[in-house]
Amino acid sequence: MSSFPLLPDSASTISDQIDALFFFLVAVSVFFSLIITIALAFSAARYRKGSTASRKGALSDYLPLELAWSIIPLIIAMFIFGWSAKLYLDMHVAPANAMEVYVVGKQWMWKIQHPGGNREINELHVPVGRPVKLIMTSQDVIHSFYIPAFRVKQDVLPGKYTTQWFEATKPGEYHLFCAEYCGTSHSGMIGKVIAMEPADYEKWLSGTSSAGIAMASSGAEVFERFGCKTCHRQDTGLRGPALDGLWGKQVKLADGKTIVADQEYIRESILNPGAKTVAGYQQLMPTYKNQLTNEQVNQLIEYVRSLSATQENQGNNQ
Amino acid sequence: MSNTVHHSVVDRENDYIHAGYGLKSWLLTVDHKRIAILYLISITIFFFVGGFFAFLLRLELMTPAGDIVSAETYNKLFTMHGVVMIFFFLIPSIPAVLGNFLVPLMIGAKDLAFPKLNLMSWYVYNIGGIFALYALVNGGVDTGWTFYTPYSSTYSLSNVVPVVIGAFILGFSSILTALNFIVTIHKMRAPGLTWFKLPLFIWASYATSIITVLATPVIAITLCLLLFERLMGVGIFDPALGGDPILFQHLFWFYSHPAVYIMIIPSMGVISEVVTCFARKRIFGYKFMAYAIMAIAIFGFLVWGHHMFISGQSVYAGFVFSALSFMVAIPSAIKVFNWTATLYKGHIEFRTPILYAFGFIGLFTIGGLTGLFLASLATDVHLTDTYFVVAHFHYIMVGGAVMGYLGGIHFWWPKMTGRMYNEAWAKFSALILFVGFNLTFFPQFVLGYLGMPRRYYIYPDEFQVLNVLSTAGATILGLGYIIPMVYLLWSLRKEKNVGTNPWGATGLEWTTQSPPITHNFEKTPVVTGEPYVYQEEEKVVE
Amino acid sequence: MSNNSDSAVGHAHHFTDMDQQREASTLGMWTFLVTEIMFFGGLFVAYALYRSMYPEAFAEASLRLNLLLGAINTGVLICSSLTMVLAVRDAQSGKVKGLVRYLIATIVLGSAFLVIKAFEYSHKIHEHLIPGSSFQFAGPFGQQAEMFFSLYFMMTGLHAIHMIIGIGVLSVLLYQAKRGRFTAEYYSPIDVAGLYWHFVDVVWIYLFPLLYLVSRH
Amino acid sequence: MSQHVIPQKVYYLVFVTLILLTLVTVDVAFYNFGFLNIYIAMGIATVKATIVALYFMHLRYNPRLTWLFAGAGILWLFIMFVLTIADYITR
């Protein structure tokens, strides 16, 4: 019972904006609650049975009044809606320069991997002043990655990626909670977010034991080990499409649709190759669903992406 | 029918309670009033079961560490608390007890359209209850009342199946009652009783029934799919098997959001009756009130996605659901303002029921306004799945719906039993409830804003002070619920001491004796006037 | 219009006359059918979603259904709807004999539907197309095809349960009809059972193309 | 409510239409109209369902209230459908 705060930390670029809306809502609520309370108290006192106050002009119907108290709240409500929708959209679209961090939730821990390869469990180190985008998936049930001080929260789903982003503004240690009920130790699925000055963050990156192998290189290893190269590399004969330059491109599918090659698509291609077939190819690729862990899939994705980073203008992939 | 006893020599009274003796005459009754009493008993039992779980929850949350129960037990406690309170208590509460008792009386009918179906619904309710209780003694269930997949379908090791079957069966009981009300209100109104002469409680019951009929089947099929997946191991909702967990959430909330209006609209009906009676004044804006009820019922179906703003639902769907959620607040606003306006320039008499009505209006307003924080997309991201949500819905469901239910029980108790309870005690307990309630749940708003997630068994130290306050409040609140049990039951020992119309209220139910005879009315009433014609001064009909 | 409230059967005590009673039961049944629409509706939503997610798999899996049997069953069901409506018609005009005959025909046709359905199910068991651990589906879409069959069994199974209930209800009515319970004044139970029966037919009218005809081209 | 006894002929006509439409829907399924396939199939099914409701279920001879109830069922199904699917296609 050391401290007794009434306001949460506010430590991200969005948190103050959310608080502004929150306090606006508090003001609206206090305003309406007070009106109602005062009106009730007034009537209760003045018009109690037997009091001599005049009841002349008591109404049981008055259209202008009805309309007034339908329309005024509606206007206020729509104003709040507009404001909150704008903020919500901002919270959804991560800036292009965001640093990406992979998160895998499982009963009952958070596994985190930075692109540089650093892994952590139940801790997330981030630099302040730089947008960070979390690319999240779950190994089992639905979890939710919640950092109250940043006012961000997003469900983490099995079989699919969800993302969220934030930019920390104040160095410090903040709570990390799992906010979606996920079983016995749901309340133990907690951790810390440590926001650091960029320099400290760099130091931390190089200082941790797990540092070293970038995700992309681990991915290359996985690519090798699971035999992906037998179909996806020039020198072994291309039974599948070449993956160089794939990242971010429009892929033409057999059913005529096109789709952008992003995390979600590549993940699906690996785990559920039957779902979408690339135009001009046979559905040959086996599923790796029960062979690869989520972390390995994430590494493969970073690897595939790295293939495009080096060969920026390799043309499109058929 | 067999109520020919009333002119026998024995000192028997001619009301529905004395229409037959012995357990069998109750268990096989098709009289809507007796079925209401049967429901009252079942529901009260479940309320105390659910309240007992709540009490244990609060006890555990007094300290940040887990000390009284284990984590598994805690999870089972809040799940069973939510399931029992929502499905077995609040949803049937007013419709099945007060609605059953009052709908035929208020419209001047002899019974509901399908009396046997009505009895059946009580049995179905209890069969559902038995499944739930079986799950309980067999070790409980730990999925949360929302049964989110894939946790409930694949991962949970607890008694999901019996509880889901119980909830499924229970759904039919709600549907049967609702169907009965709809047909009764359409087809069996007394001559002259046109739609806009109906008491607002009837409008509320009608709207509630419409929601029930349209929404409940969806939860039924959703639970079927869940069972199918869990028992057969096939993928409907589990992504590991090709399913989509968000579909479950859509189907679940398609029912469960309208269901929150199933819980609150009947209370709104009760409050409308109570407010106008004790203000001795016609309800303000009768037609607006009736339309508002229907609007809530209909638009309530369009907002379910506001429970899924962070679930991975599309941003655009979020926009639509958020905007519609704000719109559905408007008819609620109309109701709050109109009750307030009804009291203005009335002759307010401070009897017990109106104290509950005051409590309802205030607490529902706070609960509803905090609903706006959640309907607003950006703030919901922070507040969802925290204690802010817990506080929001307890304000509406306990502060609103349960207060309304208790207000209704106090209002119609003399009609149902022919006895008046001790009003000094009744007023005292209303006060206790109000104080205890706010102490329990107001701190939870702050906790939620600070970021304490719900369904947490252990929590960081800095949240303790507020949790202790909440637990203290819950103790007072629990006490506040026990007092009415005592004085209401006590009142039954007294002589019949009320006349036909102890409150001087309008409405057909107050024109027949208390307690009413089996056929409700000696002679089918004919209605000519408007509802709620309260004279300037009260006219007590004895 | 009948308003002979003292007819052989008479209206129940809480209604004012036969008309009120009949209108109440018809409205009650329609209300019930609304709940049925929403009940099956949940399944249809799931079906629509997964079909749009996995179009190829659904096309492939649908080919494993026996179109001929499905089509025959559709015909059988439509015939049973015809005999049902004729039963109601004879009830309206107080022709007890015709009523009995048509009720029997409806029950027989309904049972024929179930027998054919049972054949189809047993074929699926042989072909390991029952979802669950024994499910086998050659080809690239195993898991998604399993989804199709899950929905297939849920939808047709639920429909079959409705048929069984319907046959049960009709059998009781048949028994009562034989004992002369129904007259030109009092036949709402037949009328109402007819509504239910036709509704079950309507559900099948949608199930048939959705399940059997996904992609025959 | 009118307890109108409808001529048998009407029922037989409806029956024949239903059978014919069943044959049509099967036949049509063997041609490929691309994305229209499902709309055609559902369109025919809806025509069939409508005539069953109108004639076999006597909806045509029922009061407006019954229409309202039947309509509400379909409208609500539509709401559930559209708002749910809308989420998926706008992801």
Ligand code: HEA
């Ligand atoms: C009886 C029950 C009940 C009722 C009536 C309501 C009513 C409302 N609810 Fe609530 N709600 C629940 C029970 C209820 N709720 C439950 C149980 C949950 C949690 C479920 C779970 O996850 O376990 C929940 C969760 C919940 C959420 C999801 C939170 C989350 O999990 O992230 C949202 C989001 O929009 C919400 C919004 C609303 C709104 C806008 C109303 C509106 O109808 C309120 C309208 C009323 C008013 C607005 C007050 C009166 C108006 C005025 C005094 C005028 C001023 C008005 C304006 C300026 C507009 N509720």
Ligand code: HEA
């Ligand atoms: C109608 C609905 C309803 C009602 C009436 C209540 C009533 C109460 N609820 Fe309820 N609550 C829910 C519906 C309801 N709740 C739902 C749906 C959830 C979500 C579940 C989930 O997350 O899945 C929830 C969750 C919930 C939580 C959050 C748990 C968590 O997320 O970890 C808490 C915590 O304080 C709580 C507390 C209370 C309290 C103190 C009461 C009090 O009002 C109860 C007071 C009553 C009594 C105390 C009973 C009377 C006294 C006795 C029987 C004597 C007891 C005996 C002894 C004291 C020895 N509830």
Ligand code: CUA
């Ligand atoms: Cu993970 Cu809760």
Ligand SMILES: [Cu+2]
């Ligand atoms: Cu809601």
